Amino acid sequence: MTPQLLRTSFTDLVGVRHPVVQTGMGWVSGPRLVTGTANAGGLGILAGATMTVDQLEQAILEVKSRTDQPFGVNLRADAGDAGERCDLLIRHGVKVASFALAPKPELIGRLKDAGVVVMPSIGAARHAVKVAGWGADAVMMQGGEGGGHTGPVPTTLLLPSVLDALHDAGADIPVVAAGGFFDGRGLAAALSYGAAAVGMGTRFLLTRDSTVPQQVKELYLTTDLTGTVVTTKVDGMPHRMLRTPFVEEVEAASALRRFGAAVRRTRRFKQESGMSWLRLARDGRAMRTAQGRTLAQLALAANTPTLLRAALVEGDTGAGILASGQVVGVIDDVPSCEEVVDRIVAGAVEELGRASRCMV
Template identity: 65%
Template sequence: METAFTKLVGVRHPIVQTGMGWVAGPRLVSAVAGAGALGILASATMTLDQLRSAVQEVKSRTDEPFGVNLRADAGDAAERVRLIIDEGVRVASFALAPSAELIGRLKEAGVVVIPSVGARRHAEKVAAWGADAVIVQGGEGGGHTGEVATTVLLPQIVDAVDIPVVAAGGFRDGRGLVAALSYGAAGVAMGTRFLLTAESTVPDPVKARYLAASVKDVTVTTAVDGLPHRMLRSELVTSLESAGRARRLARAVRHAAGFRRVSGLSWPQMVREGLAMKHGKDLSWSQVLLAANTPMLLKASMVEGRTDLGVMASGQVAGVIEDLPTCAELVARVMAEAQQVIDRLPRSCP
């Protein structure tokens, strides 16, 4: 299925696997790329050396195009951009809007720039700066998310920009792909659906929690870091929501102390990290600390399997996912379903 997105990126199918921290590593990304979709490495939880090693591992596993997701506000963003250019990575995606200068630098080197956005004005801004495409995440999507549903946000942005738009938030099958195409999108991006595949390195007990979840078990809370965050309801979420200010601060300090030991950051550096993530929000000190070490809360679940102590970011679609296919099986199934849906659509009268 050829779309403006597949032609831009050079993949066979208009499907993207999003850059999920601690999840989107070389094994998952190379499997997605080998299946003909666009896999994206999550670099925010990697050091520069780890990112270089991960990129080279993906290249050793597949010759297909893949991408790297970056934090535009990272202190070493310029070095990561240089690494992407030097290693010949096809796509750079961003969770936060990159600067016009950063976009220009990547485009000059032939890298396709695809920021993720959650509002029309953000799409218009990055398009004006030269972004090649955008991923639009509606409120159904996992992790930090907005309030506007994909079905409302997507057509707004399709109408607002002249670059390919990839729809994210609530997608898992061929029906969703056809629906997104009918809105004018050039493809779909899926996170939770690829998290729940055979090649995902998420521990089996954690995958089991996702598979057992109903739609109502996927919640949006601000208790973790002060920002709307969609995740599975867990012991940690419930305790944070019910705890008083003093208990939340004590818990945040304990988590922050653990993160400081692992990351090597000083306390002042951690506070600066947390403040940088406020995005203009009025956060308590416990939320500032938790914002700084949210990556470690994700790691507790996604790497260590501690569903009682960690955060399990999740799209609402987790409530209707029931299996763990390989990436190749998933992509083939989505494309076959999409074709079946298209074939069943009523034809126009002559």
């Protein structure tokens, strides 16, 4: 176990040893992965959005039984039961609330009053300034190299724009950089830009602590740098995933065929999640308001939970989607979370030391 070698505003804020975050990947970031990351000194984040409220509470309790280190939970701010889920975090003393979409100021205030660190994810500098003005304690920005829902701007351009915008607005909050990180060189580069930590998804998916089936991990390991694609055909939003025959089939399918599949998967998701049609409709309306999605895009969005689960939980790569960052093309092993965190931190220290020796 590596002692603290890099102290940043993020490690101070959250109380972790290392400026490394394991992101809240749906169906992947469960108790075992989060615990592995937390015990390694990083911040593990539970993927609460793909769990029912009861499942989320059980997952939180399981993590707490396996580690005394800080961890976080990822939530959907536009979910109809977001308030109930936040109550869980407060009641069980979860350290960090991570949001894929910006929570309203009232929700941020409620969490902060209870001592919970609020960290929304953002994809543009103006969004970082907005949530900072609402009281967010930190932000995670993801560049276009990242997996899952992503934007068009690469990390090397998005990160400095976010940092500059926050500085100009007088918002002194930590920025976690995500999208394209997998080793110590990346952490050193992010810290040199001015970030306070890095967030990684694909790198942690490909660890022994991840519960993703082995045959799926092997598929990731055989993928090269050109093996991912960003498509809007799965759920109506830009989504980076492995380029598989199934994804190519979805890309080529007609709009009517995709809509029919979306309706069938909505019914399946309703059955698996225990959600009522009324709750689904309310969540859909919230998504439409918050994200500006059309009704057709909302229907497509129902694909995501069941398609991700089919591949990442059930191991059916022929009927599921595999969210992935572009770094999949440069990852060739499946270590433990502790090994990942230790070597990234040690590597970053070495690179920062080497860079300092270039000074005259």
